[in-house]
Amino acid sequence: MLGLGVDRLRADMNRLLAMLFHQGVLDEQFLQLQQLQDESSPNFVSEVVNIYFQESEKLLRNLRALLMDREFSDYKKMGIHLNQFIGSSSSIGAKRLRNVCVAFRAASEQHNRAGCLRALELLEHDYCYLKNKLHELFQIEQQRVLAAGVRYPIQQIN
Amino acid sequence: MLNSTNANEAAAKITALVVDDSRINQSIHRKLLENLGIENQVAGNGKEAVDVHCSGKQFDLILMDMDMPIMNGIEATRTLRAMGIRSTIAGVSSHAHNENIQEFVNAGLDDYQEKPLTISKLISILQKVNIN
Numbered sequence: 475m476l477g478l479g480v481d482r483l484r485a486d487m488n489r490l491l492a493m494l495f496h497q498g499v500l501d502e503q504f505l506q507l508q509q510l511q512d513e514s515s516p517n518f519v520s521e522v523v524n525i526y527f528q529e530s531e532k533l534l535r536n537l538r539a540l541l542m543d544r545e546f547s548d549y550k551k552m553g554i555h556l557n558q559f560i561g562s563s564s565s566i567g568a569k570r571l572r573n574v575c576v577a578f579r580a581a582s583e584q585h586n587r588a589g590c591l592r593a594l595e596l597l598e599h600d601y602c603y604l605k606n607k608l609h610e611l612f613q614i615e616q617q618r619v620l621a622a623g624v625r626y627p628i629q630q631i632n
Numbered sequence: 633m634l635n636s637t638n639a640n641e642a643a644a645k646i647t648a649l650v651v652d653d654s655r656i657n658q659s660i661h662r663k664l665l666e667n668l669g670i671e672n673q674v675a676g677n678g679k680e681a682v683d684v685h686c687s688g689k690q691f692d693l694i695l696m697d698m699d700m701p702i703m704n705g706i707e708a709t710r711t712l713r714a715m716g717i718r719s720t721i722a723g724v725s726s727h728a729h730n731e732n733i734q735e736f737v738n739a740g741l742d743d744y745q746e747k748p749l750t751i752s753k754l755i756s757i758l759q760k761v762n763i764n
Contacts, residue, residue, distance in 0.1 A: 503748050510663045518663060525655050557699055561726040562656050565748045 483618035490611055497570070499604055504567030520612050526566050530601060533559050537594055541587070552582045552590070570600055646761060647690075648672040651681040651708065652697040652724075657747070661695055661724075664754050677701055678708025685712060691719050693761050695749070698725035698736050706732075706739045713740035722757045724749055 494500040511518040533555050540552055556579040563572035574597045581589030648670050650661045658674050665672040670693075675681040677700040694712070698705040709721055723736045726747040737744055743760050745753045 503750075506748070506750050507660070509751070510660070510667060512667070514666075515663065518659075522656055522659050525659065529654075529656065554699075557726070558654070561699075561747060562654060564726055565654070565656050565660055567748075 480618055480621045483614055483621060487611060487614045487618065490607065490614065494607055494611075498573075499568070499570045499600075499607065501567045501569035503564065503569075507566060520615075523566060523608055523612075526562055526568070527605060529562055530559065530571075534594075534598060534601065537597075541591055541594060546587070549582050549585055553579060556582060568604055571597065571604060574600055646670050646692045646758070648693040648695065649675060649681060649684065649691040649719075650695050651675045651678065651700070651705065652695070653677050653700040654697070657697065657724075657749075661749055664749060664751060667751075668754070668758070678703030678705055678711070681708050682711050682715070685715060685717055690717070693757070694719050694721045695757075696721055696723050696741070698723060698732065706736050709736070709739040709741060720757070720761045722760075 491500070491504075507519050507522060515521075536555050537552065540546055540548065540555075556575050560572055560575045560579070563569075563575060574593060578590060578593035578597060581593055648665050650658055650665070650672055652658050652661065652674075653676050658676075662672055662674065673684075675684055678696075679702045681694065681696070682703065696705040696709055700708075703711075705723060705725070709723070712719075712721065720742045721740060722743040722745060723733075723741045724745050724747055725733070725736065733744060743757050745757060
């Protein structure tokens with residue numbers, strides 16, 4: 475019974491991951507991160523992703539603050555924030571966010587404020603989606619680990 | 633030069649410095665190096681990388697990000713080479729513009745890889761490490 479639970483949870487994880495790949499939200503760099511996780515650092519992926527969430531939210535706040543300023547003209551500063559966001563998104567395999575940032579950067583380089591605002595809204599929307607889905611993934615992973623941990627003592631008794 | 637067939641064996645004797653202001657990339661690059669048995673430490677920008685060398689430390693490999701505050705990777709590479717540092721320096725960046733990459737290479741890089749860094753890119757860099 476518990477074995478079936480573990481298998482079902484693993485299937486749920488794989489289905490969610492497949493969906494995120496299919497939607498272009500994640501790319502194979504996320505799989506590279508998973509391959510780095512091992513017994514010595516069993517929470518490596520969630521730790522790195524949590525750092526990404528912290529840094530991303532700070533960058534989004536900075537970008538919004540820049541664009542909400544009526545006298546905004548510091549496109550160079552905006553470019554620096556976007557380069558950081560592109561880099562960090564690439565590093566964790568957040569393909570869609572990376573692509574939105576690239577388009578955002580193009581608008582910034584053209585000093586296209588309206589284009590930047592549209593890109594920021596899309597970025598905020600897609601970031602929320604990614605964050606929710608990765609939290610869901612990590613929750614399923616936690617349940618799977620717990621279920622696998624409960625299973626083995628029963629097997630050993632038998 | 634490092635032979636790919638005994639990469640893991642030789643890698644255990646290599647030391648590395650990760651120079652990057654991003655905590656995410658610091659974590660990922662350090663884990664890549666650790667998984668290959670490479671002892672490593674971190675510098676958060678180019679100036680810290682220069683300072684750690686001024687303190688007398690040396691490394692076989694330096695993974696150098698390009699865009700960093702205080703001192704960027706181009707300036708840090710130029711400074712380290714001027715100091716006589718002969719370590720293998722691999723530039724790692726997600727920068728879009730080729731002229732910046734060329735300036736980075738001209739500063740004294742032995743290799744350049746586009747981010748994100750992967751196991752295969754790191755092994756390719758390690759093959760350029762001179763472990764004499």
